[in-house]
Amino acid sequence: MASKMASDDFDDQFLTCSVCMLHFRDPRVLPCLHTFCRECLQEWAAKQQPLECPTCRTQVSLPDQGVAGLRTNFYVNNLLDFAAAKKGAGPGVPCQVCEGNVEGSKSWCADCAKLLCESCTLLHRKFPLFEDHEVTPKNALKAEKDVGKFHRKRHCQKHKNQELVFYCESCSALVCTACTVVDHRPGKDHNPVEIATVAQRKKETLQGLLQDMDPRLKDIQAAVKEVEKKMSNLMPSKEAATDQAKAYFRQLADLLQKREQEIFSQIDEQCRADGKALQTKKEAIEFESVGLTSAQTFCQQAVEHGSDVHILEVGNQVRIRVETLLAKQLDLESNWSEFQFTENTAVSDVEKEVENFGGVKTNVDVSKFQVAAHAKPAVQGFASKYKVAVKPAVQGFACIAELTTTNQEGRPCVTTNMEDPSGTSIPTQLRMKSEGVWEISYVPKVTGKHRLEVKVNSQHVTGSPSDVDVKGKDTPVLTIGRKGRRVGKLNRPVGVAVDKDGNIAVVEQNNRRVQIFDTDTGKPLNSFPVDGECPHSIAVDSNGRFLVTSRGNNFGLRRYSKEGKLLNTFRPDCMAFPLGVAVLQDGRMVVVDYTQQSCLLLQPDGSLIRDIGKGLLQFPEFVTVDESRGVVYVTGWFAHKVIAFDLDGNLKFAFGKYGQNDGEFKSPLGVTIDPAGNIIVVNHDDGRLQVFGPDGTFVRTVATVKGGHPFGIALIPDGYIAVACHWGHCVEMYRYS
Known part of the structure; x- marks a missing residue:
């Protein structure tokens, strides 16, 4: 990147706040590096909590001083000064000191950041206090191309007339000369260094980052072109x-x-x-x-x-x-009865098989369950007695296929054969699961297309030979939904739970509803609207009823019947901003309250039993309960930890810290436990789905979620984890055990 920028190198849009659409006024920089006016951010923060960047929707944690504590974008201020100085150098622009003289040329004082007429310039230079100020005259101002000449000089907050010329490395603070004598005297506690020296090192670091970004940008631009190319081939x-x-x-x-x-x-x-x-x-x-x-x-x-x-x-x-x-013996009978048409295959049976009449094949991994595996689109024999169905297969896990029969004519002779992509044989085991159902199990060692043959009495059954697509652990075995409002589609899914029938219940933030999906096929089974401005989390009690939290103006915790009828609304005085929810077998409920920074343990009627974690939690989001051990686990997305309490509210332990290594977190959100008491946590920022022992010891990483910004998670009884992908508008399922 060039070290200088001329006025022609940037347009007015670069200096315009995207909120108020005016030139920046006191520009402040968010952690995501997007800049807005201070007043605009203050208004924005007053309307929503937590604050989200108006451009990229990244959640922002404001400092204790609020918006005022955010860093000023001095570079934008310099550009504004540069543009104003260039525009105001000629006649017709009033002096910014006497505010009356519009005639003649103007000069620019970098220390005062003001335009001065000729009279004020002469007077300005006569004052001893301003004798060191850097004043640029008209001719030099018109010819100037370097924005760097228009840096506003920074002065010490404590010593107002002193310029900031040193950087205390021990305190990470800009200081003036007076500060190096009083508050930041060189020694073991302070190390003031000239700003230019430290700035040069920082520039070199940033230059390295720029070099690192170039290949990524090229990859992204190439990916955009590739997508555009594929879009052109779509029709x-x-x-x-x-x-x-x-x-x-x-x-x-x-x-x-x-x-x-x-x-x-x-x-x-x-x-x-x-x-x-x-x-x-x-x-x-x-x-x-x-x-x-x-x-x-x-x-x-x-x-x-x-x-x-x-x-x-x-x-x-x-x-x-x-x-x-x-x-005489006479045959007077005709031996004839009316003939009629017979349906060798019932229409209802054909209707069931219609979905096998062709299909849509794509190279894109849509990650759907295969109810029955077929070598190619074809009309299968309707009168077939046997059929093989292949469950999703994941490398390194025990996988199964099921063989079913429509008759009960004794036990047949079943033989199986499986080969990996290289043609190597994979051992299989066969056992009778129930009357008429056989289970074929195997453990694939590699990913890719495997071939499964199933024969009964030396004859191939329907669906054999089958192509079995073995996926890696980081590939979802099923993806449910895509962005939309119709049934079966999702819009900002947040919470996910498993109902009493083993189906997946998903709460959508933007569509304000709960949808129920079949675990095996991902097909929608039921849906119902939910109250509240921003629904967030969902849990299922021992009676199969749904508990849904919502934040915003119409916040609360609501209980719905299995059919989706609203039964109760809980809004106790102690509740202000409900998020995560968990329910115990006896009907007691644990609700995360973002405003209270605690968990509320409630009776089944919604009355408060006690606060849990108040003063110990930072921005809690989701919660789960291990009843067998009497432990409540709460994720703190800003603290990058999981905190454990007992049901009496006592702190037991906490684990995790910020990082990308095993056992470390980047904004943990969804949390649940498995039957052994292991704790499963998903990172919102990098999508890692990690498992920890009951004491918080790291065990393994299940997968890295692909769908984008995961929120809630739920463990499905047959060994899969469902993850609500907020920005991906879908629910992804990964193999767990």
Whole structure:
């Protein structure tokens, strides 16, 4: 970066506050290095707690003096002085001392940071007090290109007429010459050094940081270009996929239409065959009817009209004929029943399989559970007796696939074979989990595409062979939601919990609702709105009811039924800014109060039992309780610690400090415990999900959360951790055990 900046190198926007849209007035710098007017920050801080940067939304912890304690952006002040001096050097601008002379040229006093007319300049130089002031005349002012010439001189707060020219390294403070004699005398406690010497070292350090930033910026810019390139391919990809899908489903439709015509032909053929057979049967019966009718007529005529001689002549012949006809065995049954169409595959079964008719494949890791693994999109055999379903697989963990059958015809002969990406065989174990369900377990040693074959009686089952995508521990096995307002989408998720059915309950800050998702598939099951301006955390009591905290104007702790009906609102006098919440088996509740800087132990009716941690907590956020040990764990995001108390309010221990090493924290937020009493904590800043023993000893790092700025976490009974990713607008699940 150049050491000098000319007036043409910056525009008016650089000197404008993004809040008030005016030139900076007393500019102050936040820790995130964004600058705003002092008054703007004071108004902003009065509207929200904790204070967030208006530009990047980074949470800011103000010093004890408030906004006034933030550092002044002297560089911006210098630029403002430089711009004002350049603009006001000519005639027509009033003198900033006598405030009346607008004629003639002006000079600039760097010590007073004012424009002076010629008269005031002469008078200014005559005063002994101002004889050392640096005054730049009109001609030099117009030609000046170096902003550095317009640095306002800094004077000592204690010795007002003394310029700050030394830096006490022991105290990290700027001091004047008088201070080095009185308060910062060189010795074992103080080490005043000329500012230029220390500043040079600082500049060298900053120069190194600039060099470190250049490669990162290039990587980011390259990534932006790559994303833009992919965005340009988005619509062509959509059109191609749409065309492929249309062709695929057109083929399916053609197959159905072809089968429909085949069935119609079979019906016509069957109708013709049955008609021919019935016609033949009818003719045979009619032939017998004619013979019997003829004999009956002849016999009746003989009886009624024949003479005795005639009767004697034909009687015996008639008798023989009739007896022969009557004795004949006749098949008078047609042996035919109405034919009908039969549904070999029920429509409901097809409906269940429709989701397997094709799919969308992408190179982007959408991290979704695979309910059933298929080698390629295809119509599976509907009448198949067996099907294999593959659970999410993570390197180094025991993983499973389940084989199910639709019949109970004894125990079949099941064989399995699994290979890693290199073709190396992976040992598998088979056990019957329940009647008709077999569990196939294995431990993958590498990541990537594995191949699983499952055969029953030497025949491949539905879904075999399967491609099993084994992920690393830092890759989520399931990602639920994306930014949006509709059901199934999320907007700033904060708290997460597991309900009585093992499903995931998520509280959304911006949508002001709770959504319930299926743990295996991530599909939305239910949702209900919640009261409060900014909902924050959620817990589930022993009866399956939801407890939700919210901060802001309509703050409180609210209890909802399993169906989402509001049952109770708790807002005791001791509560002001509720955040994290945990609930005990007997219904007692522990609520973090940000304003009180403590935890409130409440009765099931919301009345206060006691304060926990008051005076010992710094900016607490989330809480969990280990009832078996009677310990309450609270995260302090600003203190970078986890603090443990007993339920009587006594401090037991604390662990953690700021850092990026194992066991260290960067703004810890979500916290929970596993069945063994281990403490699981997620860092808000760097996403590390760490595990500690019941005594606070570091055990391991589970994963580094990818979704961005994690908040609440919850442990799912089947060995996964759900993490609410606030800025990623999703919930990510990672393998825990």
